[in-house]
Amino acid sequence: MHDTRLLVTSIVRVSGTGESSGFVRWVSKGERRVLKTWPILESRFREFDLNPRGGLRGGRGIGSTEDRLVIAMTDRLYVFDRQWNLVAELTHPLFGEVHDILVEPDGVWVTATASDALLKVGWDGQLLRSWSWRKDPALAEALGLGAWAGDAAQVDFRDPRQLPPLYDFVHINGVARAPEGLLLSFGFVASGATRRFQSLLGLPGRLLKGLGLDTSLARPSRMFAMRFLGARYSSSTWLGVLLPEDGPARIVARQEGVKIPNHNLHWDEDALVFNDTHSSQLVRQAMDGSGRRQVRVPGTPAFARGLAPLGAQRFIVGSQCPTALYEVDLQAGRSELLCELGDNVHECVYAVHAVPDTFGEPPEQLWSSAAPPVAAAVDAGPRAAAVGR
Structure with missing residues (x-):
């Protein structure tokens, strides 16, 4: 009997220095x-990040072709061949807080929330394409972010000490292939009022930094956490954005009033499937607005995240409490527990991926038993390229 094998990454929130901040599991x-369970490889910048929830913690997106499998961490991509040899380690200064990825034959699309960037890197680590809402004036105005458009800061976004005071404007956290081009998830577009509140709360830190005092209040990552505090008293928005092969980007789905980011995207015939993390539901929404289906993902909280399609509107979705996988059938309108992954109430599933049958069984030690990478830490392109399509 054929068995679908799943690769799953997770984040352990509030994990301290010296503790594993996430895991990779073979299910x-x-x-x-x-x-099998393996701890993730930690970011070398993690000790400088003050975001208590995600930040530089945990494993991120997963993707594959028939020949290559990619596991993303917060600032780099690990590339494996069919025999689970580690054949490349790819990174770039714009890889700040990497989220989901899309693996295609010629390279990997990467969403990076700190730099607000969508990037495509080749298997040799070279930057093939880049895009940001900042370079699309019409989209920036539609987002209410016209005042913040323009060139991104010229910094290494992997290092939280270099981040600008305000960053991560749209929380670009998902990418999927659609017939016209790419679907993007703008997981959390804060309102102008939230931005102003965040800026006000960060004023003491900016003054301290101006005086040359490197305190926790002066760290940009602390300002990011303040944005979610501001969202409690103001509205934020999740958006599905279509980036066609030709022509400007356009908004194709919208959900107002979210307090936490929504996640993941999948094109299903004429509809968009995504995790409504705010409401703990998996949603299928017709692109023409003609219909919508949703099924609740269990958990207290569920924090629904991770999306692996099984066909016929069935999906594997992850949750936080319990840390578990559920099989969700949108047509039947039900969810069923597949298995629990752990009992840490702070651990949340990040990504779920059905591994192709072309891959064998992974080794007992995923990282140390692999061959040395042949393209380690490739900083493709300029130190921090201006992001444009």
Whole structure:
């Protein structure tokens, strides 16, 4: 009997220095259990990040072709061949707080929330394409961010000490292929009022930094956490954005009043499927607005995240409490527990990916038993390229 094997990454919130901030798991769908677990490789900048939730913690997106599998961390991509040899480690100064990825035959699309960038890198680490809302004046105005458009800061976005005071304007956290081009998830577009509140709360830190005092209040990552505090008293928006092969980007889906980011995207015939993390639901929404289906993902909180399509409107979705995987059937309107992954109430599933049958069983030690990477830490392009399409 054929068994679908799933690769799953997770984040452990509020994990301290010296503790593992996330895991990679190998899961048998047929046996409904975890077969192997590996701690992630931590970012070398993690000690400088003050965001208590995600920040530089945990594993990120996963993707594959028939020949290559990619596991993303917060500032780099690890590329494996069919035998689970680590054949490349790819990174770039714009890889600040990497989220989901899309793996295609010629390279990897990467969403990076700190730099507000969508990037495509080749298998040799070279930057093939880049795009940001900042370079699309019409989209920036539609987002209410016209005042903040223009060139991004020229810094290494992987290092939280270099981040500008205000960053991560749209929380670009998902990318998927659609017939016309790419679908993007703008997970959390804060309102102008939230931005102003965040700026006000960060004023003491900016003054301290101006005086040359490197305190926790002066760290941009602390300002980011203040944005979510501001969102409690103001509205924020999730957006699905279509980036066609030709022509300008356009907004194709919208959800107002979100307090936490929504996640993941998948094109399903004529509809968009995404995790409504705010409401703990998996949603299928017709692109023409003619219909919508949703199924609740269990959990207290669920924090629904991770999306692996199984076909026929069935998906594997992850949750936080419990840290678990659920099989969600949108047509039948039900969700069923596949298996629990752990009992840490602070651990949340990040990504779920069905691994192609062309890959064998992974080794007992995923990282240390792999061959040395052949393209380690490739900083493609300029130190921090201006982001444009």
